[in-house]
Amino acid sequence: MSKASIISDNLVSQECGDCPIRHRAVCARCEQDELDRLEEIKYYRTFEAGQTVIWSGDRMDFVASVVTGIASLTQTMEDGRRQMVGLLLPSDFIGRPGRNTAAYDVTAITDVVMCCFRKKPFEEMMLRTPRISQRLLEMTLDELDAAREWMLLLGRKTAREKIASLIAIIARRDAELRLRSAGNDLTFELPLTREAMADYLGLTLETVSRQISALKRDGIILLEGKRQVTIPDFDRLIEEAGDDADGGLLS
Amino acid sequence: MSKASIISDNLVSQECGDCPIRHRAVCARCEQDELDRLEEIKYYRTFEAGQTVIWSGDRMDFVASVVTGIASLTQTMEDGRRQMVGLLLPSDFIGRPGRNTAAYDVTAITDVVMCCFRKKPFEEMMLRTPRISQRLLEMTLDELDAAREWMLLLGRKTAREKIASLIAIIARRDAELRLRSAGNDLTFELPLTREAMADYLGLTLETVSRQISALKRDGIILLEGKRQVTIPDFDRLIEEAGDDADGGLLS
DNA sequence: CGCAGAATTGATACATCTCAAGCTGGGTGG
DNA sequence: CCACCCAGCTTGAGATGTATCAATTCTGCG
Numbered sequence A, B: 001m002s003k004a005s006i007i008s009d010n011l012v013s014q015e016c017g018d019c020p021i022r023h024r025a026v027c028a029r030c031e032q033d034e035l036d037r038l039e040e041i042k043y044y045r046t047f048e049a050g051q052t053v054i055w056s057g058d059r060m061d062f063v064a065s066v067v068t069g070i071a072s073l074t075q076t077m078e079d080g081r082r083q084m085v086g087l088l089l090p091s092d093f094i095g096r097p098g099r100n101t102a103a104y105d106v107t108a109i110t111d112v113v114m115c116c117f118r119k120k121p122f123e124e125m126m127l128r129t130p131r132i133s134q135r136l137l138e139m140t141l142d143e144l145d146a147a148r149e150w151m152l153l154l155g156r157k158t159a160r161e162k163i164a165s166l167i168a169i170i171a172r173r174d175a176e177l178r179l180r181s182a183g184n185d186l187t188f189e190l191p192l193t194r195e196a197m198a199d200y201l202g203l204t205l206e207t208v209s210r211q212i213s214a215l216k217r218d219g220i221i222l223l224e225g226k227r228q229v230t231i232p233d234f235d236r237l238i239e240e241a242g243d244d245a246d247g248g249l250l251s
Numbered sequence C: 001c002g003c004a005g006a007a008t009t010g011a012t013a014c015a016t017c018t019c020a021a022g023c024t025g026g027g028t029g030g
Numbered sequence D: 001c002c003a004c005c006c007a008g009c010t011t012g013a014g015a016t017g018t019a020t021c022a023a024t025t026c027t028g029c030g
Helices: A002-009 A032-041 A119-128 A130-156 A159-177 A194-201 A205-217 A234-241 B002-009 B032-041 B119-128 B130-156 B159-177 B194-201 B205-217 B234-241
Strands: A042-047 A052-054 A062-068 A071-076 A082-088 A105-108 A112-118 A186-189 A222-224 A228-231 B042-047 B052-054 B062-068 B071-076 B082-088 B105-108 B112-118 B186-189 B222-224 B228-231
Touching: A032 A042, A032 A112, A032 A119, A062 A119, A071 A194, A071 B130, A082 A130, A082 A194, A082 B130, A112 A119, A119 A130, A130 A159, A130 B071, A130 B082, A130 B130, A159 A186, A159 A194, A159 A205, A159 A228, A159 A234, A194 A205, A205 A222, B032 B042, B032 B112, B032 B119, B062 B119, B071 B194, B082 B130, B082 B194, B112 B119, B119 B130, B130 B159, B159 B186, B159 B194, B159 B205, B159 B228, B159 B234, B194 B205, B205 B222
Parallel strands: none
Antiparallel strands: A042 A112, A052 A105, A062 A112, A071 A082, A071 A105, A186 A228, A222 A228, B042 B112, B052 B105, B062 B112, B071 B082, B071 B105, B186 B228, B222 B228
16 A cells, blocks of 8 residues: 555656557557647556556546556456456556546556556547547447457356366467567466466356366467466467467467 | 438438437437537438348448437348347447448338448548547447446346346336336337347247236336337336336436 | 247256465564 | 464265257248
């Protein structure tokens, strides 16, 4: 707690030019003069792992991009059942122009840095800056595709396929980030707890644990500790995920 | 088949001004001069119930709005498992600007009339007409919300809750369409077969059938034939769906 | 009439959940 | 420095919800 407030008081100030998500975020298409205007209304906020960014139903007077770290969007039923409905990665956008309360709980999974804009000025700027709304449309369409792929997973895949799919997705993103020579040997860290995976996959954490153990036993994945995963044969993992061959890594 | 081709040869010609989806579709915000230009590049197509509009992966050189009828967006796995990932109602938009193959199978559930635009001219028009892309962004954000609500259903709801949710959604939309005085007595037609419901809900058709029978037995719904449903107490249905009280009908 | 597609119902199998116990590793305080 | 503690995780045994396979029934239609 105290640590978090220290961090968020110590506001980062960064040039958009140096920003790690400059070419992927909602501002990706902006020209220099547009960036300059964004720069005037932006501010950074940081959140510790586990911290809640905003609760569903709360007033939300800003929109934001994830700069670093991972956050989750979750929905909760009255009796406590929870479903993660989105995973926010660097460059992903939070908030909906034209709505002023949050529709979902947003939680920092790892430490997170966000680039925020007050909603009002941002909306005004959107009207004057088609490049922003065009980019936002593109990103929203991508998210919709991702949500629909997730619907197939939730509705029709077995527990084993769900786990394999999740690991494949994380592996892909990891490979994308550090654009290093592939090889057939991918190693990375799972950023999610078993419980968060369960929330994402529509399973219980026990089932998640059992299926990870099973994939390990079958040599589909190797585990170093609880979180570090190595994939000896990516194609085999994809097969276990029930997806057709490529899935977008190559294309 | 022959009936379909007769219909689709006999192209409807309609003024945008009289269009039933004029104020809800992607063109909702357009001014008269913009409508005039759209009118030049639009054409109508019709599909019979059961007909496939387009297959996933096919080249798609148009975008379209559903004018009347209902269509489905489905994803299929290699072994035949299917998940519906979207239900296209009048005014909903089909196709993604900037992509030229279909991502999903689109199937007409009832007879459908679509208002089509060739993709190229439409995309050019989008660039010049912010009102169109703004409206499309808004619609896409709504669809994303719907998809996320569906993720909660698929991941966390029981079979009974799933059925109750689906019936509630159809009832709400029906009530919206014919804006008649509510009363507590809603009656409408289920446009989906048991199998289509199963595809939507991530269930088997047998489970769908059993749960509908159970809801009927418990007096949550009344059935006239297989398809016509009456809801004696909407709040009770909502309770069965596991949603919190309102869900948007009132708000 | 009788057929075909749609729906219902039954019996059984099986995947996942639930409840419960125990393990592991890293941090903390005595 | 050790013992303890606790969150995160694993594993087991049994319960349960849904799928599967199979047999009828319903309904509209040629």
